[in-house]
Amino acid sequence: MRLLVHSARQVVQVCDQGQRSLRGADMDRLAVLTAETDSAGLAVAVDSDGRIAAIGTNKTVLAAYPESRFDQVVDATGRVLLPGLVDAHTHPVWSGDRVDEFAMKLAGATYMEVHQAGGGINFTVQRTRAACEADLLEALLPRLHRMLISGTTLAECKSGYGLNTVTEVKQLRVLEAARSHTPVQISSTFCGAHSVPRGKTSSEATNIVINEMVPEIKRLQESGELAVDSIDVFCEKGVFNVDETRRILQAGKEQGWLINFHGEELNPLGSAEMGAELGAAAISHLEHVSEEGMRAMSAAGTVAVLLPTTAYILRLRPPPARQLIEHGVPVALGTDFNPNAYCLSMPLVMHLACVTLGLTMQEALAAATINSAASLGRGDTHGSLEVGKQADMVVLDAPSWKHLIYQFGEASNIISHVIKAGQVVHSRPGAAGPGSQF
Ligand SMILES: [Zn+2]
Known part of the structure; x- marks a missing residue:
């Protein structure tokens, strides 16, 4: 197993029924898991192919996949987990500002x-x-x-x-x-x-x-x-x-x-x-x-x-x-x-x-x-946190996911980790949580 993220306060799945896009009123009804108590935090397990293997409470995920089986572990105590963002339109290759x-x-x-x-x-x-x-x-x-x-x-x-x-x-x-x-x-x-x-x-x-x-x-x-x-x-x-x-x-x-x-x-x-x-x-x-x-x-x-x-x-x-x-x-x-x-x-x-x-x-x-x-024709593999999808995730240092939008201009200061296909590819200096390996 590639990665375990545990003890999160909130996991924003966005959708959880395999939808490839959200339309109409469904765009306003996101699938969000919230931990009942801090000790019953939420976890996501990622398999060796970088795909999500399990999402649930620490207890259920760790019962299926013991912690010793993971190459990497991120302690997300008090933090929020949401899907990696997808930028649908950029022109990034040019010279001369x-x-x-x-x-x-x-x-x-x-x-x-x-x-x-x-x-x-x-x-x-x-x-x-x-x-x-x-x-x-x-x-x-x-x-x-x-x-x-x-x-x-x-x-x-x-x-x-x-x-x-x-x-x-x-x-x-x-x-x-x-x-x-x-x-x-x-x-x-x-x-x-x-x-x-x-x-x-x-x-x-x-x-x-x-x-x-x-x-x-x-x-x-x-x-x-x-x-x-x-x-x-x-x-x-x-x-x-x-x-x-x-x-x-x-x-x-x-x-x-x-x-x-x-x-x-x-x-x-x-x-x-x-x-x-x-x-x-x-x-x-x-x-x-x-x-x-x-x-x-x-x-x-x-x-x-x-x-x-x-x-x-x-x-x-x-x-x-x-x-x-x-x-x-x-x-x-x-x-x-x-x-x-x-x-x-x-x-x-x-x-x-x-x-x-x-x-x-x-x-x-x-x-x-x-x-x-x-x-981008990738609604079946990206864009939500669901079992089987690529584990592209953002860990947020905030009490709820809404802070990512509310605190405008602050994203890079409140994002503690960015995870691509189950690999931690960015961690903010000083952002390591208690017991985190990062
Ligand atoms: Zn354009």
């Missing part, structure tokens, strides 16, 4: 003024094209580490700052290389249609993505050099229209990739209906999703990935989170980490989702765990 652009925007600069000053996505594309793989990896790893210490154990990570075959492949290679350097599990997304490159029309860019990029990535995937999980397009007025988006997503679907794209952010285009029709796993943003779009997503089981940091920083109208939930669309959350929205913390995102989107704390946690996992 845009802090000056943030200052310009705060001073009232318009999008066009930022653009004319050489800012925006073109700046990031230029810098990312110029950077070598080693430099991009060196920039990526500390970002992943900061995700980890804020509780993220699985993150969706996109390419999309190359916009040409060679740099898109370079970004995907960097994500591949990162896998052996970080405990954060990476779900890799090809986003070659993130923007239309300078000097090309969207129609030309669509053809390049379909006829050059997808075949090259397919070749690298077949030779075992890359593993890509999903395909993404920025479907927006003046970027890729609905028909172009559909063609690109279809090309990705034919490779066996999940469809997971940006839609309905600035203008309602009907991309939610199109995505649902293609069987999309997820659509992100959705600030302008229509009633019909919500119905189509609900019927198709397409997850809505909401990104409160973006709406906050760009001062956009927030997405209709409550209507999405009422329509039965599974709602998930992501940081949208990118040079324009520098946030790596899912607890901060959960806090914003409660305050700016009107989610309850239960809904925010469901969105940041089981539903985010579902958006």
